[in-house]
Amino acid sequence: MLRFCDPYELDVPDDLVDGTGYVFEEAGGGDADRLTIEVEELPAAVDPDDVIAAARASAARALGGGVGWSEGQVDTGLGPARTLAITDPEIVGGVWVAALRGPGGRMWTLRFESAREWADTVFLALVAAIGGGSTPPGWARRQAHGTLLALPTWLRPPRVYRFARLGGEARCILDQGSSDMPEEAEFEAWGEAAPGELLVVHALASGKARLAGAEGVYGQWRLDRCDPYGTVLGSTWARVAAAPGLSLRLVVVEREVESIGAAGFLAIAGSVARR
Known part of the structure; x- marks a missing residue:
């Protein structure tokens, strides 16, 4: 399935669910x-x-008196939205x-x-x-979540897009702010070794790959979780493709x-393109 990751797109397996944190922010603090x-x-x-009522109650607890409230409704391409x-x-x-029921009955x-x-x-205007x-x-x-939006250009789209199979055994991450190969800390996180377990990293392959039309590189590793005696308890495969000239990196992790x-993995990397 083709997924849009502004300003890129990539083709990932249909059963990977969009788990991106869709936060659009203006530069600065x-x-x-x-x-x-x-x-x-x-x-x-x-x-x-109900969602609007919960938001109002939460704000009242946090802000106390002196705060103004105004509720309304806006028609959108997905149906009516309640606003506060x-x-x-x-x-x-x-x-x-704003809150509304979208495709499949999901709450936005x-x-x-x-x-x-x-x-x-x-x-x-952006809700409409x-x-x-x-x-x-x-x-x-x-x-966002496969649905068209119109936003002011000063609201920058997310830098990192995440897709994962339910249960978390497969993850795909497109990171538009990094083009480094992983270091030990990332392996530790991906391998998810429990206390008392050892993580043994095996390099499997490396080479060159196209990523968003640029010359990139890739690496593949197997991460074994072992008991203190060296018995393998489970494995994770981590694959990374990076395009240094674009500050772009694709990560696929499977448990x-x-x-x-x-x-x-190489097919996903080859599908990454500018929109």
Whole structure:
């Protein structure tokens, strides 16, 4: 299945579920804008009004009195969204929340934090554009969980995209901020050795590979979890393709069973391309 990882795309097995943390942020710190999008499988009895009520109650506990509330509804390409604005009359900006049921009945929750005077207008426009609405001037097409968005260009897309099989035995990570080969700390994390176990790293192969049209390199390792006597308790396969000139790295990690394998890994790496 083709997955979009702005500004790249890659083809990964259909059973790898999108587990990316979709946070779109303005450069800088402090009062920089931040949009968080979460998609969850919630019981059918939970509706968008329940999500908004929970957000309002949480904000009331955190902020106390003196805070203004405003609720509403916005039509989107996925259906109606319930909205909540949390503002303080003495502070410019605030927090805006939207909730809606999307494809497959999944609950979408958006949280927008901004100190702009016209942040409410930005929020309502980006909510309305979920699922294929209009793109205002100065905005850009984005995607989250396979769904079209329109966002201001100052909100940068995620740097790292993650896809995993349910149960976590296979993971695919596209990292747009790194092009280094893994070091010991990463092997330790991928091998997931328990206390008292040893992690033994075996280099399997290395070479050159195309990644997003650039000349890249790749490495493949098997990570064995062993007891103190050297008996192998389980294995993990870690494969990495990196394109230093692009600061781009693809990581595929599999535990216990190689379902993607070396050939599948190189096929994924070869599918990475600019949109």
